[in-house]
Amino acid sequence: xxxxxxxxxxxxxxxxxxxxxxxxxxxxxxxxxxxxxxxxxxxxxxxxxxxxxxxxxxxxxxxxxxxxxxxxxxxxxxxxxxxxxxxxxxxxxxxxxxxxxxxxxxxxxxxxxxxxxxxxxxxxxxxxxxxxxxxxxxxxxxxxxxxxxxxxxxxxxxxxxxxxxxxxxxxxxxxxxxxxxxxxxxxxxxxxxxxxxxxxxxxxxxxxxxxxxxxxxxxxxxxxxxxxxxxxxxxxxxxxxxxxxxxxxxxxxxxxxxxxxxxx
Amino acid sequence: xxxxxxxxxxxxxxxxxxxxxxxxxxxxxxxxxxxxxxxxxxxxxxxxxxxxxxxxxxxxxxxxxxxxxxxxxxxxxxxxxxxxxxxxxxxxxxxxxxxxxxxxxxxxxxxxxxxxxxxxxxxxxxxxxxxxxxxxxxxxxxxxxxxxxxxxxxxxxxxxxxxxxxxxxxxxxxxxxxxxxxxxxxxxxxxxxxxxxxxxxxxxxxxxxxxxxxxxxxxxxxxxxxxxxxxxxxxxxxxxxxxxxxxxxxxxxxxxxxxxxxxxxxxxxxxxxxxxxxxxxxxxxxxxxxxxxxxxxxxxxxxxxxxxxxxxxxxxxxxxxxxxxxxxxxxxx
Numbered sequence: 010x011x012x013x014x015x016x017x018x019x020x021x022x023x024x025x026x027x028x029x030x031x032x033x034x035x036x037x038x039x040x041x042x043x044x045x046x047x048x049x050x051x052x053x054x055x056x057x058x059x060x061x062x063x064x065x066x067x068x069x070x071x072x073x074x075x076x077x078x079x080x081x082x083x084x085x086x087x088x089x090x091x092x093x094x095x096x097x098x099x100x101x102x103x104x105x106x107x108x109x110x111x112x113x114x115x116x117x118x119x120x121x122x123x124x125x126x127x128x129x130x131x132x133x134x135x136x137x138x139x140x141x142x143x144x145x146x147x148x149x150x151x152x153x154x155x156x157x158x159x160x161x162x163x164x165x166x167x168x169x170x171x172x173x174x175x176x177x178x179x180x181x182x183x184x185x186x187x188x189x190x191x192x193x194x195x196x197x198x199x200x201x202x203x204x205x206x207x208x209x210x211x212x213x214x215x216x217x218x219x220x221x222x223x224x225x226x227x228x229x230x231x232x233x234x235x236x237x238x239x240x241x242x243x244x245x246x247x248x249x250x251x252x253x254x255x256x257x258x259x260x261x262x263x264x265x266x267x268x269x270x271x272x273x
Numbered sequence: 274x275x276x277x278x279x280x281x282x283x284x285x286x287x288x289x290x291x292x293x294x295x296x297x298x299x300x301x302x303x304x305x306x307x308x309x310x311x312x313x314x315x316x317x318x319x320x321x322x323x324x325x326x327x328x329x330x331x332x333x334x335x336x337x338x339x340x341x342x343x344x345x346x347x348x349x350x351x352x353x354x355x356x357x358x359x360x361x362x363x364x365x366x367x368x369x370x371x372x373x374x375x376x377x378x379x380x381x382x383x384x385x386x387x388x389x390x391x392x393x394x395x396x397x398x399x400x401x402x403x404x405x406x407x408x409x410x411x412x413x414x415x416x417x418x419x420x421x422x423x424x425x426x427x428x429x430x431x432x433x434x435x436x437x438x439x440x441x442x443x444x445x446x447x448x449x450x451x452x453x454x455x456x457x458x459x460x461x462x463x464x465x466x467x468x469x470x471x472x473x474x475x476x477x478x479x480x481x482x483x484x485x486x487x488x489x490x491x492x493x494x495x496x497x498x499x500x501x502x503x504x505x506x507x508x509x510x511x512x513x514x515x516x517x518x519x520x521x522x523x524x525x526x527x528x529x530x531x532x533x534x535x536x537x538x539x540x541x542x543x544x545x546x547x548x549x550x551x552x553x554x555x556x557x558x559x560x561x562x563x564x565x566x567x568x569x570x571x572x573x574x575x576x577x578x579x580x581x582x583x584x585x586x587x588x589x590x591x592x593x594x595x596x597x598x599x600x601x602x603x604x605x606x
Contacts, residue, residue, distance in 0.1 A: 016399035024387040027428075101348055102383030105376055107368035108400045266350050 013108060017116040025120050036125040039084070040077050040132055046200065047073035047140065062205050068233070070140030072202050074133050076227040080199075081129050082122055083162040083222055087114045088186040091173035095268075104265070111170060118166060146232030153239045157226040160246035165222040167253035174257070177264030192217070198224025204233065218253070221246045277321035278452060278484045279345065284354035286315040286340050286508075314340040316508035317354065324451075327478050327485040329499035329516065333597045337508040338488040339378075342454045345486070346376035358452055372401055375450040379457035382437065383444060384429045390440040391425040394447055401448035408447070414480070415443040418473050435466035442473065455487035459494055471497045492589045506597055520586040523596050527564040529557040531571055532581040539578070544571055553580070558587075 025032065050069045054061050064072070091114075094100045103110040136142075146154075172189050176182035194200060195210070196219035203214050203224045214220045225242045228234050234242065291307045315337040322328050332338050343349040345356055347363035347370065356363060361370035384393045398408045416422060419439045424432060432440060438458075446453070458474065459467040475498055478485055489495055495502060495516065502519060504512040512519060533539050533553045541547060544567050545557035559567045568584050586592075 013399045016396045020385055020388055020392050020396045023392060024385055027387045098381050099383075101343075101378075101381070102376075104348060104366070105346055105371055105374070106397075106400050107371040107402075268349070 013112070014116065017113065018120065021116050021120040022124075025124050029124070032121065032124050033128055036081065036129050037132065039080060040129070040136075042199070043073045043077045043080070044136060047136075050201070051140065064202060064205060065143075067141050067143035068145075068231070069202075070137060070142035071144045071231045072227060072233065074137045074140075074142050075144075075230040076198060076223060077133055077136075078129065079158055079161060079223050079226045079230065081125060082158050083165050083226065085114075085118055085162075085166040085169040087118070087166065087169045088173035088176075088182055088189070090114070090117075091170070092176045092182040092186075095176050100268075104268075114170070115166070118162075144230070144232055146230060147236075149236050150229055150232045150239065153236065153243060154226060154230045157229045157239070157243050157246060160243065160250055161222045161226045163250050164218060164246060164253060167250065167257055168218060168222070171253060171257050171260055174260045174264045177267045193219045193222070196220055197222055198227060202228065202233065204228070218249045221249050278324045278326075278359060279320075279322035279486065280355075280357045281321070281341075281345070282319050282355045283317045284315055284319070284341065284344060284356055285313070285317050285352045286337070286344060286349060287352040288312045288314055313508050315344070315351075315505075318505060318508070318510045320503055320510065320513050322484055322486060324484055325478070325482045326501060327474070327487070327498050329495035329502040330486055330488045330505070331495065331502055331593060332488075332505040336505045338505060339456055340508075341505070342376060342456050342486065342488065346374060346454050347371070348376070372448055373451045374454075375445040375448070375452075376454045377442060377445040377456065377458060379438065379455075379460035382429070382441060384437075384441060386430040387428055389426045389428055390421075390444065393429070393444055394425070397444060397447045403448060407449070411447060411449055412443070415446060418476055419443055419469075435462050438462060438466070438470065439473075442470070446477070449481065450483060452484045453486075455485060455489075457489055458487060459489060459491055467491065467493065474498055492593065496589060504593070504596060511596060516589075520589065520592045521561065524587050524592045525561050526558050526587065527561050528585050528587050529559055529564065529568055529571065530581075530583045530585070531555050531557065531575070531579060533575065533578050534580060535578060539575075541571070 047069055050061065050064070050073075051066050054064070054066050054069065059065055061069075091100075094103075100110060103113060168189075169186075172186050173182055175185050179185070196214040196217050198214075198220055203211060203220050206214055214224070221242070225246060229239045229242070289309050289311055291303070292310050314335075318337075318341065330338050330341070340349065344351050345358055345363050347366045350364045359370065359373055361367055363370065363374075384390055385396075394408075394412060397403075403411070416425070419442060421439060421443060424436050424440055425443075429437060429440065442458070455474070459470050462470065471494055474485065474487070477483065478498075485498075487494065487498065499516055501514065502512070502516045503510065504519070504523075512522060514522070528548075529545060531541065531554075533555065535553070539555065541555050541557060545559035547555060548558050549556035557567075564584055568582060571582060572579060
């Protein structure tokens, strides 16, 4: 399997190198939304004497810088890609090879993240400096951030595949994926840090998986939660990963039987 | 079942499709209540293919050819019936099966567009776990047979359709499959590229002994490659046997072409049905049984007026066309 991955990585890096500019543009596009929210919260905080709940302007800056980094590392677009692959018949040859199609997506995902991480860090450093971001994280937070962001990425990826698999039934997964993304927008910590969501929404966010993809790793990186809480949150992330892994096994097995090789 | 490489028994596939009339009202109605209809793409076919055979799979568009190939390669689950390829149930898609099989579709790509084919070959080598020495040998052979030297180092998107098809062939055969399903392998290619692909398939079969089932709308592909053909129509098997016997079975007439000095004026309708007349060259359709006798009579009666005469089976395209248009029992005087 290591050899397969090495070969897939080489191929994918070559393919990605053809689209460097496009990658950078996508990355910048992904940063715009958090920056807008950051600017909005800065304005709100300014109007309320510098604070909203436990967050001041510098905390917001740290949170949205952390969230942008996590979003870059943990978001996956596979459900959109997958629909395209099914409609264009590109999935068929992959299904007929002795390698599960998910592995190509894993590699694509990781390569995309590798090619955008450096420019991303430069942009985020600039934003952090501009807004004077204050990170409260200790070295323990930084150590915990690594497993947390890996689990967040795994969870977003697996959940994305579960959503994508609905394409076996509908062939049009866009609507489902968009609905999913809208839910993530509210509950993953993009519109506001989870700690600032109104009571009931916060409870819902803690029960749903979305926050464990982005918000939780961002809060750990920012140092917004203490170390014991971080460990609990990471455990919950791990549970969600196991749940979505199991769910994917089931929906894939059933879905692939539905597959009619459309357009293939 | 026998020891055949491909064994198919009563294989069926029904697709459920939604239908609606054109127009806004019908569109709105379809939101609430969908009309669905079952289409029997493959309606119970049975056949077997022995190791090393090259079999042509013929039928008009929508006959069920591609659906059958997709089931045999493992892409589709059948609605009913059984199939085994190399002893495996294809749609279980066991790795041991996938490693010995390929499905090549002329109008689909499986290569990564942005990188040279040589790099895709490496990825496929790892996926199929082809040892380095066999990989080098196979790629060497494929490069030679398909004349790929110049092509494998260019990004696939920079290749012409014909060039890409050759590279696709190579990519589909990296694992040296024992069974190859080829769906319209020469579609969209110019004549010389078609000839090359044909030659390649024949040579590949000869060198490796691979079993090949191919569909094509170009009868030249079938004539050049397949001794045996399977004809399906509306998902049902119409004919399975030697290509040479297809005309005999499906078109019970022969074609006599007589060339005369003064052909423009001659009336040969007493010898058979005149189907074409081109200056002195007259084409007659004659019942198969009496064709030799009619030809002899023509030679006898016309004597010196005749410059050339031939008795042939009707062109294979015509035979197939008759089968598909339901004119199976062609009548001739």
